[in-house]
Amino acid sequence: MAQRRTAWTRLTTPFANIPATTATTLALAMWIAVIGGWALLSYGRVVPNMFLPTPGTVLQTAYRMSLDGSLFYHTFTSAKVVILGFIVSSLIAVPLGLWMGTYRAVQAPLEPLVNFIRYLPVTSFVPLFILWIGIGIEQRIAVIFFGTFFQQLVMISDCARSVSRDLVNASYTLGTKRSEAVWHVIFPAALPAILDTLRVTMGWAWTYLVVAELVAASSGLGYISLKAMRGFQVDVIFMAIAAIGLLGLITDTAFRILRARVAPWAP
Amino acid sequence: MGTLIMNASSQTAAGSRVVMTETIKANNPDGIAHAAGDQRSAGTTMAIEDVTLRYGDANGVLALDDVSLKVAKNEFCVIVGPSGCGKSSLLYLAAGLNDATSGSIRVDGREVIEPGPDRGMVFQSYTLFPWLTVRANIEYGPKRKGLPAEQRKQIVDQYLDEVGLAPFADHYPAQLSGGMKQRVAIARALANDPAVLLMDEPFGALDSQTRGTMQKLLLRVWERQQKTVLFVTHDIDEALVLGDRVLVMTARPGKIKAEIKVDIPRPRSMDVILEPDFIALKRRILGLLHDEIDEDH
Numbered sequence: 001m002a003q004r005r006t007a008w009t010r011l012t013t014p015f016a017n018i019p020a021t022t023a024t025t026l027a028l029a030m031w032i033a034v035i036g037g038w039a040l041l042s043y044g045r046v047v048p049n050m051f052l053p054t055p056g057t058v059l060q061t062a063y064r065m066s067l068d069g070s071l072f073y074h075t076f077t078s079a080k081v082v083i084l085g086f087i088v089s090s091l092i093a094v095p096l097g098l099w100m101g102t103y104r105a106v107q108a109p110l111e112p113l114v115n116f117i118r119y120l121p122v123t124s125f126v127p128l129f130i131l132w133i134g135i136g137i138e139q140r141i142a143v144i145f146f147g148t149f150f151q152q153l154v155m156i157s158d159c160a161r162s163v164s165r166d167l168v169n170a171s172y173t174l175g176t177k178r179s180e181a182v183w184h185v186i187f188p189a190a191l192p193a194i195l196d197t198l199r200v201t202m203g204w205a206w207t208y209l210v211v212a213e214l215v216a217a218s219s220g221l222g223y224i225s226l227k228a229m230r231g232f233q234v235d236v237i238f239m240a241i242a243a244i245g246l247l248g249l250i251t252d253t254a255f256r257i258l259r260a261r262v263a264p265w266a267p
Numbered sequence: 268m269g270t271l272i273m274n275a276s277s278q279t280a281a282g283s284r285v286v287m288t289e290t291i292k293a294n295n296p297d298g299i300a301h302a303a304g305d306q307r308s309a310g311t312t313m314a315i316e317d318v319t320l321r322y323g324d325a326n327g328v329l330a331l332d333d334v335s336l337k338v339a340k341n342e343f344c345v346i347v348g349p350s351g352c353g354k355s356s357l358l359y360l361a362a363g364l365n366d367a368t369s370g371s372i373r374v375d376g377r378e379v380i381e382p383g384p385d386r387g388m389v390f391q392s393y394t395l396f397p398w399l400t401v402r403a404n405i406e407y408g409p410k411r412k413g414l415p416a417e418q419r420k421q422i423v424d425q426y427l428d429e430v431g432l433a434p435f436a437d438h439y440p441a442q443l444s445g446g447m448k449q450r451v452a453i454a455r456a457l458a459n460d461p462a463v464l465l466m467d468e469p470f471g472a473l474d475s476q477t478r479g480t481m482q483k484l485l486l487r488v489w490e491r492q493q494k495t496v497l498f499v500t501h502d503i504d505e506a507l508v509l510g511d512r513v514l515v516m517t518a519r520p521g522k523i524k525a526e527i528k529v530d531i532p533r534p535r536s537m538d539v540i541l542e543p544d545f546i547a548l549k550r551r552i553l554g555l556l557h558d559e560i561d562e563d564h
Contacts, residue, residue: 169364170394170452174459175384175411188398265398265439 053235058242061235070224075243078209078220081137082247085144085212086205090198093152098190100153101160102182110153118150123211135216147208152201159193160186192259192266199255206248310340312495313361313463318370320356330356332520333370338463338497343489345498345506347552348516349559354499355391357521358467361497362388375462384408387461391468393448395440401451402427402436408459426454429488446477450484457492466498470505479537482508490534503552504540507531515552518559525555 010016035055041047042054049057065071099106125146133139163186171185172178213222221240228236259266320331330353338344348354359365361372363382372379374386387408395404405426409419427433430450440448449469456464470478482505489496489509500506506513507529515525527548531539539545 164392164394166390166392166394167396169359169362169382170388170390171396171407172364172382173362173384173386173388173461173465174408174455178381180411185396188396191398263398265441267441 049234050232051234053238057235058238062239062242065236065239071239071243074219074221074224074240075247078213078222078244079247081140081212081220082144082205082209084137085141085208086148086202088141089145089149089152089201089205093149093156094194094198097153097156097194098160098182098187100157101163101190102186107157111157114150114153118154122147122208123214126211126215130216140212140217140220143212144205144208147211148201148205151204152197155197155201156190156194159190159197162193163189192263195255195259195263199252199259202251202255203248206244206251209244311337312340312342312375313338313497314373315357315361316371316373318357318360318367318372320353320360320365321368329520331360331367332522334521334523335370336514336523338495340495341493343496343498343509343511344514345500345510345512346514346516347500347503347506347556348521349518349556350501352516352518352559353521354501354516355467358388358465358497358499361463362386362465364388384412384459385462386465387456387459387463388465388467389449389452389456389469391471393440393445393452393472395448395451395455397440400437400439401432401443404440404451405455405458407455412459422458426458429457429491430454430484444477445473446481449473449481453485453488457488457494461494463495463497466496468500469498471500471502478502478505483537485509486533486535503549503556506552507545507548508535508537508539513548513552515555524559527552 005013007022011018011022038052039055042049042052062071096106096110100110101107122143126143129139129142129146133142167189168181168185171181176184209220210222210225213220214226217223221243225237225240228234228240314337316335318331318334319329322328322330334357336344346354346357356365360367361374361379363379363386379386395401396407399407402423405423406419409422414422423436424433427436430453432447432450432454435443435447440451443451452469470481473481486509498506498509510529513527513529514523515527516522517524529548531542531544540549
């Protein structure tokens, strides 16, 4: 090539890699822009503080609530609900989804039912869950489960179905029995895609938190922001939202690390 | 009728082979594919009898039309044919990965009803298990068989050496080139010690230089290991360089059109393609295939 690529052509080339430092700089710049814009709007009184608190106030609130331990307490309660709901859902969805994607005989009866339930709004089931399960933590876990499970099932079933037929055929010619193919071939082949699905659906599980803590909760990040709304404590709402987002970011990163560890062979 | 005789005599392996040979002859007095197999009839490893394959219902596409052939023990048998003639389908039937509409396939006298480790296969697409290292890929079959770890290690090391990939034992398939992947695939199939090795255009996706290297490697391995091979390709050079016998298939529906014995002495080098004998055989096969392609248009 006569002329070397400039940094600009590299940035504007589809799918081209950019240096890690550039990527990090761009990511940081985005955060600075968002927080800077927020600071500008709030400190500059463009938006009244009653609707948009300043970053300083939110940080102060966070500091105050971490001192008395309430931030940790509410965060812990919420994380427990989301993670338990997510784990229970995944523990059933992964094996069942694998079966569904592998065997037409499992897919045929389940898929229409799952696709029906998948489109039902979780919120409309909250009264029923309270009626059936009560108002304990089980009810909140049920909301997370209901919001996550059916999506996971469909997506994991797709992961299993997209495993190459020739891979399975090759395993047969090497002595794999039909009953062994799910465990020895389809599961490991689909594992990277399954972990990606779990990472994405973990994000969805967090978004159902506020719905889960809508009624009958007495602690949790969703609960305190709902309570704060009644007292116009916008700073608390902002802090709760930021905390949920931060927890989501942490679990997302954890899943990325897990995937790199468990499936180092996958791109 | 043939099936009845087979089943009755299949207790004694040697006896069944004799009966089987006779039965096929009786059923296909004009069958062109048997001649060379019979010459080596000391051991027929694979016998394909009157196999027909039709996709869908009775009006569906006829892919294979009454195909019969035999592969002798330790023979390198190659099938060439125009693309879409059903040669790959035939290999999938032999592997037990698909069911024939009618006819039967036997390996060492046993009827093929499902896939099994006695019929190793190398596919055109890359089918290494991406989550396993090269070593673990080769070890997969022996592990399924339940061989002890020591023996498995010995087998894996032997075949790693055989295909020259010992330095890459701990690499994952994604880190290998196309040619290396197929070398591992061959090692993986051979490590299982199959009665017959089925190869479905294994070098079809490789560039011509790598293909030449792979053919050389396969010849070397085959000459040392003495395996029964049924190899499918559309490349006439490849067929003649590798095979003891070349079967030419017709365009769809696939039938065995001619059988050509390749009397080029072994060990063969890649230079045989320049020799007059080779070129004469090639011209013959080209003629046979051109008829097919012309008929198509």
